[in-house]
Structures are given as structure tokens and as C-alpha cells.
Amino acid sequence: MIIKIGELAKISGCSVQSIRHYEKEQLLSAKIRSDGNFRLYDQADIERLLFIKYCRSLDLSLAEIRQLLSLNDSPMSQCDDVNQMIEQHIEQVERRIAELTLLNKQLKALRGSCTSKRTVEHCGILKQLNKAVSQNN
Amino acid sequence: MIIKIGELAKISGCSVQSIRHYEKEQLLSAKIRSDGNFRLYDQADIERLLFIKYCRSLDLSLAEIRQLLSLNDSPMSQCDDVNQMIEQHIEQVERRIAELTLLNKQLKALRGSCTSKRTVEHCGILKQLNKAVSQNN
């Protein structure tokens, strides 16, 4: 089964532009083109794109996915690199969760300091922000 | 006390370039320049920049900060807008935390499926990724 980019987009749920983008980034290429230069894809391409899409849903970067794909393509290499990459990625996600959790706390405190219907002059939020600044200063 | 951009950067902990960037984005401007066209800042500018920096640490966008600053500059306006913005920002942060928490779980499961020192061919991580893809398919 051979399909054009529009159908690949439909099947995969990726946009046409992002498929072209993945090609530019060397993640996925149409091995053949039509007479009129249209990209043509087969089943293996569909699977490769779904792999990419799933990895993106794990927030892996295109560079990381490129690495995974190339390892996937050379089955005899060692998997330490994959391992380490996932490990680092997990650490990054956990750091970000910690950051956002703290942020959330601060934002909620901020929100709590405003009882609507006031003029900005008396707004608890802006008061708090200005206070936070002068304390840091 | 009048300072040049380098010292403002030191005092605030912002980079020189990002201070210039905030100027381009209309958040902070040096009202005066030296004869040789150097930006000159005073105490009020320092405080404004610290305000910006603190808001950035809350992950507020430059557009949001611009809005806060302009409200801060017109004390008689109502604070509903501020309120609503913070509210939306909190919701966004909470959505992101939820997303990342789910992600973290998936990534940990993935990591658990690899016992190093194997060839990629037998790597649990890649097996899992490929499996996830074919299930979605």
C-alpha cells in the first residue's frame, strides 16, 4: 500500500507540515517520489512515524528520537545510551514537576491575596508582587 | 544613582541581552542615554526589572507582565483582569503538572524494562516503544 503525505497525515494524526519537518530533521524520509515529485510512503513509513509520534508524546526531543531510531536500525549496538537518555529525561521531567509544584503554590497564594472589585491601587496581587520584589532587593 | 546596563545586569541577575530584549518588548526602557548613546538606568528601573524578573520566575509571559506593569502604572483601574490572568495561569500550570506526572509514570515503566548490557536488539526500552506503537496502530 502506497500513500501520499495527506493520507499519512490522516492515518498518523500528524500534520502534513510536521511530517515534512521530520524529513528535514532526518527522522523520516519518503524513499520514493511520484512522477510529479509527490512523496510516497509505505507501511514501514507509517510505523516509523507512529514511533516518532509516540516518542513525542513522551516529550522526547527530535534529537533524542533520531538517536533512538538509529539504534533501532542497528540492532547489534549496546543499549546503554538509550538507557542513559531515558534516565536523564526522567530527571528533567521530575525537576520540572518540582518547579511547577512550587510555582503553583506561589500563584495560589497570590490569587488568594486579591478580592476582586477593588481598584488596582489596593489589589492584593500587585501589592504582593511589589512586596516580593522589594524583599529580594 | 545612575548606572549602565552592565551594572543593572549584575544587580538584577539578568543578562545584558535580556534587558535589551525587555526594552524591545516594551517592558522596561532607559529614559535617558549618555552622550555616547549608552543606556542609563535609575533606582526605579532597577525595581521595575526586579518586578519583571520575579514575574518571570512565576512563568508569566512577557505579554502578561506587560499587562501587569501597565495596570501597576494606572492605579485606578479595576483588578479583575489581573485576577483572571492569574487564575488562567494557575490552571495552565496545573494542567502541565498533570501531563508531566503521567509522562513520568510512563517513562519510569519504560526505564524499568531495560536491564543494561544487552544489545539493542533485545533492549526492553525499544521493545516497549515499538509495542506501544503497534498497539496504537
Added chain:
DNA sequence: ATTGACTCTATAGTTACTATAGACTTTAAA
């Protein structure tokens, strides 16, 4: 006067896309 540190503007790069413009191809109907 000269040196070194600082600053200026303008431009390109980062990430993973999205959105155009303008031209060409394919498919289907008239």
C-alpha cells in the same frame, strides 16, 4: 595616546512546529 573593557545595533540561532505564497500535479466531473 593607547589599551581594554564596555556598549551599541543588527542579525542569526535555538525548538518543534504552524502558516503562508506561488507554482505545479493529480483527480474527478462536465
Added chain:
DNA sequence: TTTAAAGTCTATAGTAACTATAGAGTCAAT
């Protein structure tokens, strides 16, 4: 067979909040 709509092509610009240059000018101290 002509024509029109829909799809595709490349190239380029825009997104967010910066960072990093290049090349030129300025300032402070010796």
C-alpha cells in the same frame, strides 16, 4: 478533453524568550 478543485511542492516567515555573534563605537585608566 477541458476545466476546476483539491492536493502537493519548495521556500520563507513567524512563534517565545531569549543567547550569541559581528563589527563598530565609547568610556576609563594608564
